[in-house]
Amino acid sequence: MNNKYKSIFTPWKIGNLKIKNRVVLCPMGGTSIFGWMEKNHFDKQAADLLLEIAKNEVGLVIPGIAPVKDVMFGHWLHKSKKKFSQLKEYMTEFHKTGAKMFIQLTAGFGRSFAIPENMKMLAKNKFLGTLAKPIMNMSYHSASPSELPSRWDETIKCRAITKKEIDKIIYSFGQSAKLCKEAGIDGIEVHAVHEGYLLDQFTTEYTNKRTDEYGGSFENRYRFPVEIVKEIKKQCGKDFPVSVRYSVVSKTKGFDEGALPGEDFVEAGRDMKESEKAAKYLQDAGYDMLNCDNGTYDAWYWAHPPAYMPTNCNLEDVEHIKKFVDIPVVCAGRMTPDVADKSIENKGIDAMGVGRQFLVDPAWVTKLKNGKEEDIQPCICCHNGCFNMAHYKGVANLQDFDDTMHMCRCAINPEMMNDGKFKIIPAKKIKKVAVIGGGVGGMETARIATMRGHKVTIYEKTDKLGGVFLPASVLDFKEYDRMLLKWYVNQVKKLKIEVKFNTEIKDLSSLDADEIVVATGSTPRILRFEGSDKAIDALDYLKGVEVGERVVIIGGGLTGCEIAYDLHKNGKTPIIVEIKNDLIAVKGVCLANSSYLRDYFKTNKVDVHLESSVVKFSNGVVHILGRNGEESKVKADSIIMSVGYTPAPVFQKSKNIHLVGDASHVGNLRTVVWRAWEVAEKI
Numbered sequence: 001m002n003n004k005y006k007s008i009f010t011p012w013k014i015g016n017l018k019i020k021n022r023v024v025l026c027p028m029g030g031t032s033i034f035g036w037m038e039k040n041h042f043d044k045q046a047a048d049l050l051l052e053i054a055k056n057e058v059g060l061v062i063p064g065i066a067p068v069k070d071v072m073f074g075h076w077l078h079k080s081k082k083k084f085s086q087l088k089e090y091m092t093e094f095h096k097t098g099a100k101m102f103i104q105l106t107a108g109f110g111r112s113f114a115i116p117e118n119m120k121m122l123a124k125n126k127f128l129g130t131l132a133k134p135i136m137n138m139s140y141h142s143a144s145p146s147e148l149p150s151r152w153d154e155t156i157k158c159r160a161i162t163k164k165e166i167d168k169i170i171y172s173f174g175q176s177a178k179l180c181k182e183a184g185i186d187g188i189e190v191h192a193v194h195e196g197y198l199l200d201q202f203t204t205e206y207t208n209k210r211t212d213e214y215g216g217s218f219e220n221r222y223r224f225p226v227e228i229v230k231e232i233k234k235q236c237g238k239d240f241p242v243s244v245r246y247s248v249v250s251k252t253k254g255f256d257e258g259a260l261p262g263e264d265f266v267e268a269g270r271d272m273k274e275s276e277k278a279a280k281y282l283q284d285a286g287y288d289m290l291n292c293d294n295g296t297y298d299a300w301y302w303a304h305p306p307a308y309m310p311t312n313c314n315l316e317d318v319e320h321i322k323k324f325v326d327i328p329v330v331c332a333g334r335m336t337p338d339v340a341d342k343s344i345e346n347k348g349i350d351a352m353g354v355g356r357q358f359l360v361d362p363a364w365v366t367k368l369k370n371g372k373e374e375d376i377q378p379c380i381c382c383h384n385g386c387f388n389m390a391h392y393k394g395v396a397n398l399q400d401f402d403d404t405m406h407m408c409r410c411a412i413n414p415e416m417m418n419d420g421k422f423k424i425i426p427a428k429k430i431k432k433v434a435v436i437g438g439g440v441g442g443m444e445t446a447r448i449a450t451m452r453g454h455k456v457t458i459y460e461k462t463d464k465l466g467g468v469f470l471p472a473s474v475l476d477f478k479e480y481d482r483m484l485l486k487w488y489v490n491q492v493k494k495l496k497i498e499v500k501f502n503t504e505i506k507d508l509s510s511l512d513a514d515e516i517v518v519a520t521g522s523t524p525r526i527l528r529f530e531g532s533d534k535a536i537d538a539l540d541y542l543k544g545v546e547v548g549e550r551v552v553i554i555g556g557g558l559t560g561c562e563i564a565y566d567l568h569k570n571g572k573t574p575i576i577v578e579i580k581n582d583l584i585a586v587k588g589v590c591l592a593n594s595s596y597l598r599d600y601f602k603t604n605k606v607d608v609h610l611e612s613s614v615v616k617f618s619n620g621v622v623h624i625l626g627r628n629g630e631e632s633k634v635k636a637d638s639i640i641m642s643v644g645y646t647p648a649p650v651f652q653k654s655k656n657i658h659l660v661g662d663a664s665h666v667g668n669l670r671t672v673v674w675r676a677w678e679v680a681e682k683i
């Protein structure tokens with residue numbers, strides 16, 4: 001065993017329940033053991049994953065939320081008895097691993113209910129909404145403490161939930177918890193006085209304007225979660241452990257406005273002073289554990305931290321709140337084992353909560369324990385596979401339907417929650433495979449093809465593996481991208497894949513291969529205007545080309561915004577010019593990631609020109625054309641162009657020539673890696 005993490009691998013207790021170590025799999029919708037879209041659906045795929053995780057040295061496993069009332073078709077969980085008989089059978093197997101399991105039951109989402117762009121008419125049009133009710137009751141699922149704007153479309157007003165509906169939810173919590181207990185589940189987690197979900201909306205003043213016994217005073221605002229734990233204890237006994245998912249501080253300035261780390265701001269939600277009282281109040285009401293983070297949907301990057309957020313971003317606040325309770329406290333949010341171990345040793349927290357890292361590598365705790373850290377494929381906090389709910393001005397949740405139905409897939413681990421679509425099966429016929437290009441696309445295809453038994457050679461025209469991901473991962477906050485790149489290069493070495501460096505393939509006849517994979521990447525797009533020849537390409541900037549103090553960035557997509565963010569953090573003055581009506585107005589970039597950058601620019605008063613384009617750069621002045629034809633001028637020392645990329649395959653696709661990565665379709669690691677598997681599995 002790796003002695004470095006001694007404290008993590010010590011036992012602890014929740015109430016009377018002993019847990020073997022201090023690693024908690026945090027709940028992630030998508031790993032829900034009860035499918036919440038169909039009646040009586042026990043999710044075999046999620047159950048298999050949870051078992052695999054349990055076998056890999058995890059103390060406490062918490063599957064993703066189980067709504068007490070299904071989102072689709074509106075069935076009450078406690079009435080879906082078949083789910084519980086399947087659960088009972090499963091738990092016998094599960095407990096053999098020595099892990100414990102809590103089921104996270106949710107009261108609902110309130111104004112945070114993610115309204116898909118193509119379904120927002122159900123929320124806006126009363127007639128259509130009523131028609132769709134038996135399948136998807138949008139009005140119920142987005143019902144909030146009082147009438148509130150939806151987080152996903154500010155023009156949609158979510159109605160106030162009724163007292164009768166609250167009573168039914170509390171009743172169902174008790175009944176569902178009892179059924180869980182009878183099925184062998186070790187405890188319940190109540191979702192959530194956290195992240196701005198329904199119960200959290202009840203507790204915070206900016207979202208609760210009720211005048212009945214559930215609004216107004218502190219006691220009234222916390223009444224709903226208190227009544228729930230009392231009901232569960234009534235049904236299951238006082239010794240049955242109940243945890244609450246708890247955001248220590250809301251970090252919220254108001255609707256759609258979060259507070260950044262270190263920012264001085266006026267809290268609209270729960271501040272630390274109230275939290276000190278609330279934590280103790282929840283404990284005294286009967287809760288046995290606080291499973292903590294920070295934030296709300298308005299400050300979503302605290303609960304779902306992107307790479308811009310510091311590692312262990314919630315730890316300081318969680319350690320503080322532990323001083324006010326006697327029950328165990330878990331902390332999640334980009335936790336690192338070294339820091340978690342120290343905190344556990346110093347009694348700062350009781351356990352580390354981890355979510356996404358399990359989606360990339362379900363065996364990471366075993367590797368950690370056995371001192372095999374270099375084999376852990378790191379999570380890059382992109383949310384591109386697991387949680388890619390995008391939202392920008394005028395557009396509600398923009399996401400492929402397939403992604404809505406399958407959360408918790410992973411950009412860089414295609415096997416994760418993908419219905420067995422991606423699998424490494426030994427090749428029937430061993431072939432010679434030539435991979436042209438040693439970027440992530442080439443390396444991943446080579447890796448999977450080699451694991452299938454093929455004999456693979458990578459031909460790379462430079463002297464390094466990594467391709468465009470080398471400059472793409474150069475910025476300070478891309479540490480985990482750099483770690484991932486290192487992991488890929490290591491795996492290529494470990495698998496003894498032959499790499500021919502400084503070898504540019506121009507002619508197919510130079511290759512002795514049965515199958516050829518073209519993974520030659522892309523080339524940057526260029527906009528032409530007077531003075532555009534002085535513009536620096538984004539990649540050249542990332543490779544080290546110097547810029548002046550005032551820098552205009554053409555293109556406010558993800559790359560342009562990340563460069564602007566980095567420039568600003570380094571004391572320069574970025575100015576962003578974007579043709580669309582919002583920054584990062586693209587599908588697939590999670591709102592938690594994009595809202596961090598938007599909030600950062602807003603808070604730091606970065607000059608952003610939307611619905612605008614650059615038409616001229618001359619004598620240190622950039623001429624910008626606005627939506628109505630008005631021209632503005634800004635002084636600039638440099639311009640960086642970041643307006644996208646076009647595929648650059650050196651050969652075209654044919655029977656035994658396969659295109660992979662950006663050479664096939666410009667995207668991100670999700671499209672690159674998933675395509676690499678598709679090709680490597682086929683050849």
Ligand SMILES: Cc1cc2nc3c(=O)[nH]c(=O)nc-3n(C[C@H](O)[C@H](O)[C@H](O)COP(=O)(O)OP(=O)(O)OC[C@H]3O[C@@H](n4cnc5c(N)ncnc54)[C@H](O)[C@@H]3O)c2cc1C
Pocket residue numbers: 382384436437438439440441442459460461462465466467468469471472473481503504505506519520521522538539542559650660661662663666667668669670672
């Ligand atoms: C600035 C920037 C930031 C990004 N950030 C992210 C991010 O945060 N998250 C994310 O998921 N995605 C990100 N992306 C996208 C991601 O980096 C790319 O989609 C991915 O790296 C492409 O990999 P690839 O292997 O297809 O191509 P490349 O990485 O471009 O690899 C192509 C390789 O082929 C070699 N080559 C070309 N021609 C030949 C030839 N004839 N013979 C031999 N070798 C040849 C090249 O030298 C190169 O090594 C970013 C992209 C950019 C540009």
Ligand SMILES: Cc1cc2nc3c(=O)[nH]c(=O)nc-3n(C[C@H](O)[C@H](O)[C@H](O)COP(=O)(O)O)c2cc1C
Pocket residue numbers: 026027028029030064065104191192245293303304305332333334335353354355356357386387407408
């Ligand atoms: C895809 C996804 C789904 C999530 N669903 C839930 C959920 O159902 N309940 C919950 O309390 N937290 C949920 N979370 C938050 C995680 O439990 C965890 O706190 C968060 O991912 C931060 O931890 P990490 O940085 O280790 O991933 C979800 C996170 C992700 C990525």
Ligand code: SF4
Pocket residue numbers: 356357359360378379380381382383384385386387409410411412413
């Ligand atoms: S999709 Fe991205 S954030 Fe989600 S688990 Fe995979 S690497 Fe991590």
